[in-house]
Amino acid sequence: MSEKKVVLEEIVRIEGHLNVTLYGDETEIRKVTAEALEGTRILERVILGKNYMEIPDIASRMCGVCNVIHKLTATQAIENALGLEITQEAWSLRKLMVIGGHIQSHMLHLFYFVLPDLMGKPSLLHIADTHGELVKKIVKAKKHANRIIEITGGSRVHPVALVPGGISKPITKRDLENLRYELHELKKTIEEPIRFLLEIGNPEFENENIYVALTNQDTIPLLQGNISISNNSVYQAEKYSKIFTKIRENYSTAPHFKLSAKNVSYMVGALARININYTKLLPAAKTISTEYNIKWPNNNPFTNNTAQALEILHYIEESEHIVDDLEEKKLIRTWTRPKIQAGDGIAVTEAPRGLLIHHYRLNSEGKVVWANIITPTAQNLKNVEETCRNYGNKLLSEGANIELIEKEIEKLVRAYDPCISCSARFYKETD
Ligand code: NI
Numbered sequence: 001m002s003e004k005k006v007v008l009e010e011i012v013r014i015e016g017h018l019n020v021t022l023y024g025d026e027t028e029i030r031k032v033t034a035e036a037l038e039g040t041r042i043l044e045r046v047i048l049g050k051n052y053m054e055i056p057d058i059a060s061r062m063c064g065v066c067n068v069i070h071k072l073t074a075t076q077a078i079e080n081a082l083g084l085e086i087t088q089e090a091w092s093l094r095k096l097m098v099i100g101g102h103i104q105s106h107m108l109h110l111f112y113f114v115l116p117d118l119m120g121k122p123s124l125l126h127i128a129d130t131h132g133e134l135v136k137k138i139v140k141a142k143k144h145a146n147r148i149i150e151i152t153g154g155s156r157v158h159p160v161a162l163v164p165g166g167i168s169k170p171i172t173k174r175d176l177e178n179l180r181y182e183l184h185e186l187k188k189t190i191e192e193p194i195r196f197l198l199e200i201g202n203p204e205f206e207n208e209n210i211y212v213a214l215t216n217q218d219t220i221p222l223l224q225g226n227i228s229i230s231n232n233s234v235y236q237a238e239k240y241s242k243i244f245t246k247i248r249e250n251y252s253t254a255p256h257f258k259l260s261a262k263n264v265s266y267m268v269g270a271l272a273r274i275n276i277n278y279t280k281l282l283p284a285a286k287t288i289s290t291e292y293n294i295k296w297p298n299n300n301p302f303t304n305n306t307a308q309a310l311e312i313l314h315y316i317e318e319s320e321h322i323v324d325d326l327e328e329k330k331l332i333r334t335w336t337r338p339k340i341q342a343g344d345g346i347a348v349t350e351a352p353r354g355l356l357i358h359h360y361r362l363n364s365e366g367k368v369v370w371a372n373i374i375t376p377t378a379q380n381l382k383n384v385e386e387t388c389r390n391y392g393n394k395l396l397s398e399g400a401n402i403e404l405i406e407k408e409i410e411k412l413v414r415a416y417d418p419c420i421s422c423s424a425r426f427y428k429e430t431d
Contacts, residue, residue, distance in 0.1 A: 006402060010037070011410050013113040013123075015065050016420025020384075020413055021251075022392060022405075029392040032385045034413075036254035038424035044371040052078045052340075052366040053164060059358065059373070060158045063422040065108065066375075067158050068101030068149060069351040070358075070422070076223070077358040078164045081345025082338050082366075090166035090334040091223070092322050093152045096179065097159055098222050098349075099315040100148030103186070105352035106270070106308040107145060109417045110197060111138045114305055117411050118200045134196060137189050144186035148319070151175050151182070167334040171326070179323050187284075187316050194309045198292045202302035203408065207390050209299060209383070210264060211272035214350050220277040220314065222350045228276045229259065229266070231297075237348035240357050244374065247382065254423035256382040257374070265382035268354025269417060270307035271298065285314040301387050302415045308352075340366040351376050353417050377423035380416050388412055 008020040017037040024030045041062050047055055055078055060071035072094060079086060112124050121127050128135040146156045153159020154169045161169035214225030215234060227235045227243060235243055245263075247256040259266050266272075274281070278296035281289065289296070289310055294303070326332060342364040348357050354376030361370040388409050395405050 006406065008406055008410060008413075011413055013116065014414055014418050014420065015063075016418070016422075016424070018413070018418060018420045020388060020409060022388070022409070024392075027396065029389050029396065032388040032392070033249070033251050034256075034381045034384045034388075035251045036381070036420050036424050038253055038420050040253050040424050041422070044373060047360075047368050047371055050368055052082070052338075052360075052362055052368065055360065055368060056162065056164065057158065062373075063419060064157065065105055066101075066351055066353070066356075066419055066422050068098055068153070068162075069349060069356060071159060071162050072098055072223070073347045073349045073351075073356050073358040074360075075162055075164050076347035076349070077345040077360050078362070079338070079345065080347060081343040081360055081362045082164070082341060083343060084165065084336060084338050086166045086336050087333045089171075089326065089329060089332045090336075092326055093167050093171060093334060094162065095223060096319055096322055097149055097152040097162065099319050100145050100152065102222070102352045103312050103315055104142055104145040104149070106312055107138065107142045107190075109352075110305060110308055111142075111193060113414055113417075115197065117414060118197070134193060138193050141186055141189040141193065144182045144189065147182045148179065148186075151179050165336050165338045169334075171332050171334060173327075176323055176327050180320070183316055183319050183323065187313075190312060190316075194288070194312065197309055198288070198306065202300055202306065203411070204300070205302060205391055205394060205412075206299050207301055207387055209301070209387070210259065210262075210266040211275045211297075212259075212266045212268050212355055212379070213272040213276045214348065214355065215276055218280065219318070220273055220280050220311075220350075224347070224349070227348065227355070231276050238346050240346065240348060240359075240374070244379070246374075252381065254378045254381060254420065257379045258382055265386050266379070267301070267383045267387075267416075268376045268379050269304055270311050270352075270354075271301065271304040272354060273350060274298075274307040274310065281310065282314050282317040284317045285310040288313060301391075301412060304415050304417065308417070340364070353377055353380070353419055355379060375419070375422040377416075377418045377420060380418065381423065384413060384416055384418070 019035040056074040059074035060067040154161035215228040216225040275297040357374040359372040
């Protein structure tokens with residue numbers, strides 16, 4: 001059998017540019033490479049010497065899709081470096097803002113990228129020919145998610161009110177009423193598209209894996225928590241550099257990562273979050289999960305799509321509780337004045353696509369002297385390679401031809417919801 005190379009060039013309907021190459025012959029795929037093609041984001045270099053107040057705004061420009069969580073994570077890392085405690089109300093508003101970001105990102109992925117796959121159409125516009133009402137609901141729901149970011153953060157993209165020290169925009173009773181309205185409309189609009197997706201289901205594929213996500217006592221954490229590895233071991237988030245090892249692959253402008261202790265790849269994202277935190281799903285998500293007989297923990301990587309769909313319902317319900325709590329407050333204080341000092345600040349959060357780390361070191365003038373950013377997609381790339389190899393070999397053993405394998409591998413890569421734009425980092429530098 002002759003050794004062959006099949007290149008899946010610039011996979012469509014993902015964020016950014018990625019080639020996936022399969023190496024093997026007619027009987028076995030021996031190796032898969034995930035090759036990020038984006039120009040490197042030299043952000044860690046750009047921000048050196050910049051004042052701490054500028055960092056979140058610059059960091060959020062790394063990506064148009066993941067902008068809210070990058071801005072939030074950068075802000076929290078700066079606050080940790082300054083030893084700054086923000087108010088509880090500012091935390092709550094930030095959580096709402098991040099939830100708005102997660103829902104709009106999940107919707108983009110599930111309905112604009114994945115749904116056309118499942119229906120054998122090139123895009124959502126082509127689905128509108130036969131399912132006009134469904135597509136109208138999808139577009140409307142995304143608008144409501146965007147409004148959550150706008151009301152809490154002052155703008156739909158790169159929320160301007162999110163600053164070190166809290167939220168710079170006052171939140172009024174009217175804002176809370178508007179938030180309640182948007183959440184109500186979102187809940188009403190999104191249920192049918194989610195059910196439509198769950199009805200179609202996922203391809204069958206069992207793949208033993210290691211999952212990494214934040215965990216805490218009582219919620220599915222987004223803003224802070226400990227790092228859990230498949231619920232077997234839990235580490236303080238500040239220990240991240242001991243947990244993960246960066247790998248340099250000469251075919252990718254994004255670094256790859258493995259777990260240091262076991263030298264194995266791992267998966268982050270919605271599936272990892274739910275696999276680790278499924279007991280904390282709120283009733284709306286739990287009910288629909290039971291109705292569609294979805295098992296947790298789950299080892300089918302395509303279930304990342306299902307996990308995102310359930311997360312949308314979970315986050316809407318959680319947001320309603322947060323708005324309830326805020327409405328009971330007599331005074332909503334959202335601002336704490338930062339005091340400049342030298343320090344090292346780490347923030348580990350959950351981006352829509354999984355674990356996100358920002359780490360900054362400030363000097364006594366509040367200027368950045370060192371920075372490190374690790375994105376979820378970079379962490380997933382090694383796992384994408386291994387899972388694609390396993391899935392390709394499963395399909396080969398079932399007699400699939402190469403055209404089908406290529407199509408299915410693209411679907412699997414898409415299920416990881418990669419954001420290659422964020423992941424392409426300092427690769428060619430010696431850092
Ligand atoms: Ni991104």
